[in-house]
Amino acid sequence: MGSSYYDRVKDLVSREGFEAQVDGAVREWGGLLDRDAAAMLVVERLGGRVAEFARIADLQEGMEVSLRASVTSITPIREFSRSDGTKGRVANLELRDETGFCRFVLWDEDVEQVVRGRLAAGATVRALDCFVRRTNFGLEVSRGKFGALLVEAAP
Secondary structure, X not given: OOOHHHHOOOOOOOHHHHHHHHHHHHHHOOOOOOHHHHHHHHHHHOOOOOOOOOOHHXXXXXXXXXXXXXXXXXXXXEEEEOOOOOEEEEEEEEEEEOXXXXXXXXXXXXXXXXXXXXXXXXXXXXEEEEEEEEEOOEEEEEEEEEEEEEEEXXX
């Protein structure tokens, strides 16, 4: 894990205390978060800043963004088979902030947050390191390879 996350809160907590909180966040999320995502969560909990959040009204195709928004609805989870024969799962969220709404796609391991009840309509989420593309349904946001979808406040 890069030291950049600790550097954002080093005046608030020791390195050992920070690492212990990261370990605790990984356990709290039942292994759904890797250490980098857990570190981002700890920084936010300590009042540090991990990302600048884009306004949904300002989203454009091709952007890489982080969002803070409310979940207004979740579609039913769908299972599918990939061309290589593996199974996948997908669900869509409608995210809304004070400027508008967008569709957010959950794939595979992120769907587990819905299954476990961590993510539901009414929750406030932080979607970090995401990308925006245009589809037949309008603008759609998905988590990037190193991104995370964190539930900030449950409904």
